[in-house]
Amino acid sequence: MAKYHETPIDRTFFALADPTRRQVLERLKSEPGLSISELAQPLPIKMPGLMKHLAVLSDAGLISRTKAGRVVTVSLAARPLSEAADWLHHFEAFWNVSLDRLAALVEEEGEA
Amino acid sequence: MAKYHETPIDRTFFALADPTRRQVLERLKSEPGLSISELAQPLPIKMPGLMKHLAVLSDAGLISRTKAGRVVTVSLAARPLSEAADWLHHFEAFWNVSLDRLAALVEEEGEA
DNA sequence: TGAAAACTTTGCTATATGGCGAAGTATCAT
DNA sequence: ATGATACTTCGCCATATAGCAAAGTTTTCA
Structure with missing residues (x-):
């Protein structure tokens, strides 16, 4: 098979596919x-589990992590989130079309 | 471990985490x-691979699939995409903040 | 009827994921 | 120096993912 999560956007969507990670x-x-x-x-998991997440x-x-003494502070980096949102964004026109219209389209195509 | 992709949003983000599936x-x-x-x-994969995707x-x-004779027509359902976009959306204010401001915030927190 | 076409399912393999306990490494407080 | 705190890494396990070839199903065409 191809590599598992090779590109940045793969890694972003994969990271978002888990409730613990989204909660973080x-x-x-x-x-x-x-x-x-x-x-x-x-969280209902142990430290090693969190470390993996x-x-x-x-x-x-x-x-990103910042170490101060023995404490590691975690901060959110927004860029990949905005890139994921951008990818979804170019479907926006599509999901604004009513479901009725979609159903009509499907039937139309079915006849071709 | 918890179930792998239990909720709809888990399944949506997971589905998006692969280039073949996004291409589809x-x-x-x-x-x-x-x-x-x-x-x-x-696609560079065989039918069984595509079937899994x-x-x-x-x-x-x-x-969703619609069968007409032996041909199966596939159509896009937008709803889950819009729900994924909604989840990302509530980080929008965050990624609109400039990276400079973020860096400042991190340093501020580092001192506390 | 018989064969091709379009899809589906069935094993099979290799690798990744997500969890844990236990052991390891710094750093801080006494 | 000792010990506690905060994090990290290591082995281990069970299950999931992503691919394939081969065999199976349904539908269509000759």
């Missing part, structure tokens, strides 16, 4: 500058 | 009503 991003949005322990505290988020460029 | 969606956007063979034609897209609700 949302938490960092509302409470910037949390440490890794603080992020871990409400943070590695996925780092690989996607969605977070 | 883009192709369906510009050429609605393609059959599975037509979708397969430009289509299954992932179906599970995410991103496509």
Whole structure:
């Protein structure tokens, strides 16, 4: 098979495909500058599990770490999110079309 | 571990995390009503591989199939895409902030 | 009827993911 | 120097993903 998540956008969408990781991003949005322990505290998983999720988020460029003493502060990087949004954006015209119209289109095509 | 892609939004982001699947969606956007063979034609993978990708897209609700004789026509379903875009949307304010301002924030937090 | 076409399913393989406990590395406080 | 704190890495496991060839199904055409 091809490489698993080769491009940046692959890594971004993959990173977003997990509720724990999305929760981390949302938490960092509302409470910037949390440490890794603080992020871990409400989560139902152990530290090594969180470390793996943070590695996925780092690989996607969605977070960056800053070490101060023994505390690692995590911050959100918005760029990949905006790139993912851009990709979705060029479908916007499509999802604004009513479902009725879509159904009509499908039937039309079915006859061809 | 928790279930792999339990929620609709998990499945949507996961489906988007692969270039073949994104290519299928883009192709369906510009050429609605393609059959599975037509979708397969430009792709560097065999039919069983495409079938798996289509299954992932179906599970995410991103496509639907319509069978006419032996030909299966695939059409794009926009709803999950718009929901994914909505999730990203609530980070928009964040990525509109300049990177300079972000850097400042990080330093500020570093001192606390 | 018989064969081709279009799709589907069935194994099979290799690699990735997501979790854990345990052990390791810094850093800070006593 | 000792020990605690904060994070990191290591092995290990179970399951998922992504690919293929080959065999199976349904529909169409000769």
